[in-house]
Amino acid sequence: MTMFSVVVTALDAQGYLRECLESALNGAAADTEVEVVVVDNASTDASRAIIDEYAERDERVRAVRLPRRLPAGAARVAGAQQVGGDYVLFLEGHDSLMPDALVALARRAEEAGRPDVIVFDHVRSTWSDSAIGSGDGRLFIAPGSEVFTIETQQKTLNLTPTLANRVLRADFYAAHQELFGQDEYTEVLPAIGSLLAAERIAITDAVLVRRNAREVPLGEEGHFNLFPQYEALWKLLGSGPAMAEAARIVFSGMVRRYLKVLTLPGASDRHQAKFFHRASAHFLRYKPADYQRPANLNGVRHAMLERDSYSGYRALQLANRKRRSVRTLAAKARKKAAEVAKEGAYREQLRHPIEEDLAVFSAYWDRGVTCNPGAISAKLAELAPQIRQVWVVRRDDVPLVPAGIDYVVPGSHRYWSVLARAKYLVNNVNFPDSVIKRPGQIHVQTHHGTPLKRMGTDQIPYRATSRGVDYEALLERCARWDYSVSANRHSTETWSRAYPVPFASLDYGYPRNDLYYTATAEDVLGIRERLGIAPGKKALLYAPTHRDYEAAWTPRLDLERLAKTLGDDFVLLVRGHYFYDRGLSPLQELHRRELIIDVSGYDSVEELCLASDALITDYSSVMFDYANLDRPIVVFADDWVTYSVTRGVYFDLTEQAPGAVALSQADIERFFLDGGWRDAAAAAKRAEFRRRFCEFDDGNAAERVARHVFLGQEAVPPVIPLDQRVPAPTPDAAAVPYRPHR
Known part of the structure; x- marks a missing residue:
């Protein structure tokens, strides 16, 4: 029996952490055991909630809380102090093990006589490719199945330097702990050092782990962590002809990483110069006796390091940037004259200071x-x-702008001025590609629904929605986000994975849903009166979603039949999706004949929800918002199979619905005639749905966002527990006059 201790360090990993933990827990077999130690490295609330969930439900999972954010190596060591297995495997929360990875490692450990280190292959995932080879394949050929030391297989030092592609025997790790707690920017010391220190190494060319590529923002000083790592490596490596090839490999990798740091954006010239001079000192100190400078442009960079010529390096860097700039300008010159003029006007505005009081x-x-x-x-x-x-409003919608609201029309001179100068930019979709994120500006992405359908890069496998989408451009737009507003942990995890760019999640609830807790009985009755809903009638809001595979909208319900079947006790409020806001509506004739009330042009969806007694929808995100009202919801899922396969979904709505699920018009009619729309079974489903998806909505979301983003306050009103919230009164409750208790 081989026991593996999997140490997972979690830092803002909510989009991938479930997959990581599941892959470790499900990877054991009859002859293997596993324990998982999850290090909460001062992570987000969303990551912390996932860690708590797994630690509570599975005794094999232990959580290690860190009081503050630690460097990667120190966080890893904090987790390793809790392990009790035979072998230790280190993962980040974004990684995942392949099926049967632990079984394969247990088998290899026994075949090789329980070596100090077992190295295996891996793949990397990005938003555009889920299986990018490591490039290490050829390095597994020479050692084969033999157990070796690094002296006999020095080329093995070319393997990708990460701890995620190896397991360490627990007592070997304990004997060499000095190698494992010093890294932050990269893992060169623990990865290369473990091979240099091991007396018995085994490899397998099996791909056993997937690494999800991500950018980890570091302060300017963070990259300086490379220098002590390499100093410790060179002490371990020593000198002499027996390890000459190893010295060349380590030196080449060292210089390559130093030069990469010098290309990273955001560092000041002072820090770049400081880093360059230290890199030059290492170049001269550790240069092998048989060193040969590369013959390409990289050789010029080597020469600059060797001479400690930062001025020469900067001149080379600026010349390269100038050439790239010339190419970029040439590409822009091919744009239409109007676009170039517009771009020029905007760039002129970008020269002005940011206005700290403008949103x-x-x-x-x-x-x-x-x-x-x-x-x-x-x-x-x-x-x-x-x-x-200042609001951005299309020219056609200007007449609908409330009195007193300042606005600009897209493309106008003032439009470009406010976008260039505003401190804050808030949107529920992305601003256009032409908008440039300036240093000092704050972008808030509020989104406009909880995701049932696949979003962002998660859409790529689904051709109905991904065909023709420029995902690189999409992620460039998303990279402008500073904050992403979330209504529940499902959304927080989904946005993190679907939009793999750095941003902070505001788990504060959806501000638009505040109304569901602040509206009064007078508000509910007033909205119903404006809509023409007669007192005592049950108002059913039918709000279907858009389908990417349909060019025009035709209601899937026969609304005339439904209205006649339900009779005078019910009234149908029908709202078409805003994607179909042009052309002749199929609802107009039904509205004219008073069979339905067409509310497609009614501005506030929230008010329509308040006015209704129940919601009928298919896959629209309105169901997640409506659930805050704790009123009946009926899901009309007649084309669920087609929709889920074509559009892609995150969960099976028919199994996790907020109420009764209808697969036909007959089902809909039956539910409303026999009471199935609001029976105990439907209420139980709604309660579970609310627990999961109304997590942060309590009536105070807008205040939390405003205080945190605009006023800089960390202490915002806490989220009220679900069982203590009081939604707006139902139409029936609102219609009952208030009588004080006697």
Whole structure:
């Protein structure tokens, strides 16, 4: 029996952590055991919640809490202090083991007589490719199945220097702990050092781990951690002809990594110069006697390091940038004259200082003052009236802008001015590609729904929605985000994975849903009166979603039949998706004949929800918001198989629905005639759905966002527990006059 201790360090890994933990826990077999130690490295609330969930439900999982963010190596060591297995495997929360990886490692350990280190192959995943080879394949050929030391197989030092592609015998790790706690930027010391220190090494060319590529922002000083790592490596390596090839390999990798750091964006010239001079000192100190400078442009860079000529290196760097700039300008010159003129006007505005008291808002591709940005805007006006607000609104929608709201029309001179100068930019979709994120600007992405359907890079396998999408451009837009607003942990995890760029998640709830807890009985009755809903009638809001494989919208329900079947006790409020806001609506004739009330043009979806007694929808995200009201929801899923296969979904809605699920019109009619729409079974499903998806919505989301983002307050109102929240009154409750208890 071989026991593996898998140490997982979690730092903002919520998008991948479940997959990582599942891969470790499910990888054991009859002759293997596993324990998983998860190090919470001062991670996000979302990651911490996942860690707590797994530690509570599986005794093989232990959580290690760190009081503050530690360097990667120190966090790893904190976890390794808790292990009790025969072999230790280190993963990051973004990694995952392949099926049967632990079984293969146990077998290899026994075949090789339980060596100090077993190295295996791996693949990398990015948003565009889930299986990028490591490039290490040829290095596994020479050693074969033999157990060796690094002296006899020095080329093995060319293997990717990471701890995720090897397991360490626990007592070997304990004897060489000095190698494992000093790294931060890269793992060169523990990875290469473990091979140099091992007396018995085995390898296998099996691909046993997938690494999800990600950028980890470091301060300017973080990259200086490379220098002590290499100093420790060179002491371990020693000198002499027996290890000449190893010295060349380590030196080549060292110089390559130093030069890479010098190309990273964001570092000041002072820090770059400091790093360059230290790199030059290492170049001269550790240069092998038989060193030969590369013959290409990289050789010129080597020469600059060897001479400690930072001025020469900068001149080379600037010349390369100038050549790239010339190519970029040439490409831009091919744009249409109008676009070039517009770009020029915008760039002129970018030269002006950022205005710290200016905020720009937009929603639904400039359709008007609405959704989460609208709720944040209203709360901000209350809490910080000194911040000037400007909304971006399409020309066609200008007549709908409320009185007193300052606005700009896309493409106008002032439009480019406010986008260039505003401190804050808030949107529920992305701003156009032409918008440049300036240092000092803050972008807030509020989103406009909880994801059932696949989003972002998760759409790539689904051709109906991914065909023709420029995902590189998408991620460039997303890389402007500083904050992403989330209504529940499902969203937090999904956004982190679907949009693999650095941003901070605000797990504060959706501001647009605050109304579901602040609206009064008078508000509910007033909305119903404006809509023309007669007192005593049950108003059913039918709000279907858009289908990517349909060019135009035709209601999937026969609304005339439904209205006649349900009779005078019910009234149908029908809202078509805003993607179909042009052309003749199939609802107009039904509305004229008073069979339905067409509310497609009604501005506030939230008010429609407040006015209704129940919701009928298919796969629209409105169901997640509506669940806050704790009113009945009926899911019409007649084409669920087609939709889920074509569009891609994150979970099976028919199994985890917020209420009754109808697969046909007959089902819909039956539910509303026999009471199935609001029976005990439907209520139980709704309660579970609310627990999962209404997690952060409590009526105070807009205030939390406004205080954190615009006022810089870390202490924001805590989320009220679900069982202590009081939603807005139902229409029936609102219609009952208040009588004080006697």
